[in-house]
Amino acid sequence: MLVNGVWKDNWQPVQAKDEAGRFIRQASPFRNWITPDGAPGPTGVGGFKAEKGRYHLYVAYICPWASRALMARQLKGLTDLIGVTVVNPRLTDQGWQFGGYPGAEEDTLNGARYMHELYTRADPQISGRATVPVLWDKHTGTIVNNESADILRMLNNAFAEIVDEGPDLYPEELAGDIDRLNEYLYTNLNNGVYQAGFASSQQAYNEAYDRVFAALDEMESRLADGRVYLFGDQLTETDIRLFVTLVRFDAAYHGLFRCNRNTLRAMPRLHAYMHRILALDGIANTVNLDHIKAGYYSIKALNPTGIVPAGPGEL
Numbered sequence: 001m002l003v004n005g006v007w008k009d010n011w012q013p014v015q016a017k018d019e020a021g022r023f024i025r026q027a028s029p030f031r032n033w034i035t036p037d038g039a040p041g042p043t044g045v046g047g048f049k050a051e052k053g054r055y056h057l058y059v060a061y062i063c064p065w066a067s068r069a070l071m072a073r074q075l076k077g078l079t080d081l082i083g084v085t086v087v088n089p090r091l092t093d094q095g096w097q098f099g100g101y102p103g104a105e106e107d108t109l110n111g112a113r114y115m116h117e118l119y120t121r122a123d124p125q126i127s128g129r130a131t132v133p134v135l136w137d138k139h140t141g142t143i144v145n146n147e148s149a150d151i152l153r154m155l156n157n158a159f160a161e162i163v164d165e166g167p168d169l170y171p172e173e174l175a176g177d178i179d180r181l182n183e184y185l186y187t188n189l190n191n192g193v194y195q196a197g198f199a200s201s202q203q204a205y206n207e208a209y210d211r212v213f214a215a216l217d218e219m220e221s222r223l224a225d226g227r228v229y230l231f232g233d234q235l236t237e238t239d240i241r242l243f244v245t246l247v248r249f250d251a252a253y254h255g256l257f258r259c260n261r262n263t264l265r266a267m268p269r270l271h272a273y274m275h276r277i278l279a280l281d282g283i284a285n286t287v288n289l290d291h292i293k294a295g296y297y298s299i300k301a302l303n304p305t306g307i308v309p310a311g312p313g314e315l
């Protein structure tokens, strides 16, 4: 991680935890928004007007948070407006690296070798982890935002005056319900699997495991009335947020993170729901099973040998 702009290479063992051994995720420092006219968004400062070719996304296919942003870019028809660079799925002592793995790309935009170089370019004194996703502004040479919840929401309408495509992922009439279900799913499932995986006490693991499966059971029941998506016929950002965890479940969380009461495949409605979303136009391009497995199983603190399991071969 970065400390006052300098990289300290003990990345892996230093996951933050509370007194009961529960994994704590750090808050994202860059919280500006792209808006149609460059006015400030809900957080941060203004100056980031929606323009074709001005912004770039740095992502990892292994990463569920980055994949939220990739999915929104795809669903909202923004692939020609916002470029993407995919990092190497295997974590190094210097964090995320560019190139050096099939499907990983060099940083032709900024010429960085590691993601942390972009963070210090944006803020030479920065402290913290150099996470993905990063939404980069080519005009000012800085990070607009590195919080996937913000990026997912801003891509829903920031570019609406240039490209008006895809479903409304945050319809006004559902906003309250979406916010509530997002929070529930984040706490219990999206972050819950990480809390199970990075727990450093039995108690912390047990708590997280119970919450993960309670949430999965609840979502399986929610789909029992035959609804297509979580809120009915309309795909929303909550579906994206659930999907990115489901699509990694059998390949990474079931084994590496010990969320092993059952596989996702054993939950027929959720499994079919996951495939329904995977089949949407362009979404399969945002999912790379090889990167997911190679990436998660490269976390040395959890898998010192680095051996990547052969299965599951398909989702």
Ligand SMILES: N[C@@H](CCC(=O)N[C@@H](CS)C(=O)NCC(=O)O)C(=O)O
Pocket: 011, 026, 027, 028, 062, 063, 064, 065, 066, 095, 129, 130, 131, 132, 133, 146, 147, 148, 149
């Ligand atoms: N709150 C952030 C979390 C992003 C995050 O934790 N990304 C992970 C990959 S899945 C990462 O980059 N980890 C590198 C690190 O922690 O050093 C978001 O949702 O955008």
